[in-house]
Amino acid sequence: MSDTASGRPSVLFVCVHNAGRSQMAAAFLTHLSGGRVEVRSAGSAPAETVNPAVIEAMAEAGIDLSTEVPKVLTSAAVQASDVVITMGCGDACPVVPGKRYVDWALADPAGQGVDAVRSIRDEIEARIRTLLADLLPSR
Secondary structure (H helix, E strand, C coil): CCCCCCCCCEEEEEECCCCCHHHHHHHHHHHHHCCCCEEEEEECCCCCCCCHHHHHHHHHCCCCCCCCCCCECCHHHHHCCCEEEECCCHHHCCCCCCCEEEECCCCCCCCCCHHHHHHHHHHHHHHHHHHHHHHCCCC
16 A cells, blocks of 8 residues: 555545644654655645644644645545545545545544643544554564
8 A cells, every 4th residue: 555656655634624633633644654654634624724722732742733724625635545534524525446444533623622632632643653553564
């Protein structure tokens, strides 16, 4: 399983607004993979900005999301990915044959304070560590 252009596995994280869960997941995978995984995130109805509580919670984990911008989900992004991880985007997520789909049921950080976002962040980090072990098994 790998991105044909780079030879690396590729993962797309999708949620509705691309302002919280998918941004955190993409940032953790980028950070923890050290560039060994091609990472994308998008939303079926992207927000204007990343959730400020998400930015604050991720900064506490040493990851800066302050310059990230929510992106619209495209079929090209799905086509370019080996694994598509959805987080509550429902029927708006395009299904492409041959792709591996995983749905992560996670609380939505929208409208929540940083205290609530921390537990979501920590759950996402744990899931990313498990995903990374699956994508890049030790040799």
